[in-house]
Amino acid sequence: MKILALDLGTSSVRGLVLDADGDLVSGALARRRMRLSTHDDGTGTLDGRQYLTGLVECLDELAAGGHLRGVTMVATCAQWHSVVPLDARGEPLGPVLTWLDTRAVPAPGAPGPADADAFHQRTGTWWHRCYWSMRLPWLRARTDTPVTRFAGLVEYVLGALLDEMPMSISQASGTGLLDLRTLDWDAEACELAGVRPGELPHLADMDWRGRLRPEHARRWPDLADVSWHAPVGDGAASNVGSGCVDESRAAVTVGTSAAVRLIQPVPAGAPLPPLPEQLWRYRVDHGHVVTGAAYSCGGNLFAWADRELRLPRGAELAAALDRVPFDGGPAADPRLGGDRPPGLAPAGSGQLSGISFGTTGVELLAGLMRGLCDLVAEDLAVLESTVDSRVEVVLGGGAVAASPWWRRAFAATLAPRTVRHQPDPEIGASGAALAASGRFGDAAQPVDIGRTDESDPPTVPASAPSGAAS
Incomplete structure (x- = not known):
């Protein structure tokens, strides 16, 4: 087949x-x-x-x-x-x-x-x-x-x-x-x-x-x-492709945009679980809902930084990021494209602060990446309140697949939760295929963050090719 x-x-x-x-x-x-x-x-x-x-x-x-x-x-x-x-x-x-x-x-x-x-x-x-x-x-x-x-x-x-x-x-x-x-x-x-x-x-x-x-x-x-x-x-397909198909696992997907989401079984006609005011909810299919929050920033932060900041390439960029601590770099609001719902901040709302003449382009990129980690952490706490337990987190999407530093930054920001990584760069397409073939829970198991951090990491893409999220 x-x-x-x-x-x-x-x-x-x-x-x-x-x-x-x-x-x-x-x-x-x-x-x-x-x-x-x-x-x-x-x-x-x-x-x-x-x-x-x-x-x-x-x-x-x-x-x-x-x-x-x-x-x-x-x-x-x-x-x-x-x-x-x-x-x-x-x-x-x-x-x-x-x-x-x-x-x-x-x-x-x-x-x-x-x-x-x-x-x-x-x-x-x-x-x-x-x-x-x-x-x-x-x-x-x-x-x-x-x-x-x-x-x-x-x-x-x-x-x-x-x-x-x-x-x-x-x-x-x-x-x-x-x-x-x-x-x-x-x-x-x-x-x-x-x-x-x-x-x-x-x-x-x-x-x-x-x-x-x-x-x-x-x-x-x-x-x-x-x-x-x-x-x-x-977004729903990315959850399935990440193996996040029940209340024990939340998916954090970073493609062109980013999102944090949790799937729950809710058949048609059944009462819906209460929905916190700052989270959205959509349907995966006739039998499941997906609840979460989404952001207009993700791999597109790479695209902007690569275009405007004269970043080094490939292994040189990875090595430069490794010298930036996860809580380092300037404070950043990464909402360059504005808010996703329910927020109303317009495009152009991104900010960088605490910059000096010694601040490098790599540090600006790190600040933006860490800014997204912080947004996800806030909404993940709200999402967990709907299931009354701490969840495991699975990272996926083209942007985190390309950046070991970003994977480790997410792990540090979301601690003490267990944070793993689904390295499949095509988790959305894979998830859609699993759903269509009736193998809803058959995604490959995620791996530990440290285990897949290559000694010679791939080039960080100018824009993430997969895992665009809602």
Whole structure:
């Protein structure tokens, strides 16, 4: 058995083929970088058509290498919160708003939820610029052509390839419009969003499976009869890929962005556990919820520092970081991209303080990295209060995979908890594959922090390729 796993991330789109044990088939990885448009006004968008082209190129590359032969299912993990307005032909009327876009504001006089706490407990979200309840009216007011319907990036992209593409329960939970208990669109959230009949995607049922359209089946004949499973939100998939699928383990994932999350079994219709006011909650699938906090900073801190601070490279950078104590470097607020919900700090809120003429670029980077560790530690304490016990922490994602210093800094900051590392750089895609194949708890066991710290560490990437988190 082979599984084609797709990762529809923010900085790249990737396709990889996994064997029956969940390991990457040699050479079976195709990747296309995506250009994320960002501006000081809070813009954070992708071009949907270019994204679709990137995915098609990945599939073409895998097909040309013969890697699609023997594939028996397709699993997908995809970014949460994205939205794009579509016309009657299903074509984008503008760019895709990603989780990083902070421009949406409520219309003057818009009242918001009648009971903000009840709304939060029901949907797991807030009336916030990250969610469709605020984004749809804002988008509609800025779209010249009438909007026929709205979709997330994954529904638009896969909808162009498959016979049908409903929205998975996992992706729907990231819109902020889903009642997490009933697994149906929430009436009040839809009213806030100004939703009209037919504008929202249909919701996929538990047993939904997709098939390629005939023209695409001819292009990739090895996938002609293969079932496509409902996509899983990237953060939830990363938890599964990290082996964090119950209340004993929390995942801290650092990819382009970062998050701390905990999965709990909650079947559809069952009462939801109480949700602290500063945490969000989404759905992994019909039987599990994931609770946590997310940050707009992560591997993108590397990208900024590498571009602006003239950092050394590879082993030289690793050696320079090793000379910085974990509590050293300047005090830093790493929110260069602003707050994720429920925070409202705009893009450009990052700060560095305590800098002297002797402060190095490496120390500035270390301060930003430690700043993220501190944010995670605060929210992890709140997350633990929902389960009344200290949890083990598993680090994952491309950014911590590339930086032994950051792994050790997290371990020091989160002590006395046990902190381990999941070295698989493709934990999101792996997690989606495990969920699709019914092997929810079969991820490779994480390893101790010290055991995988190489004597000759890899080059720290300018941006983390995987594990983008929500």
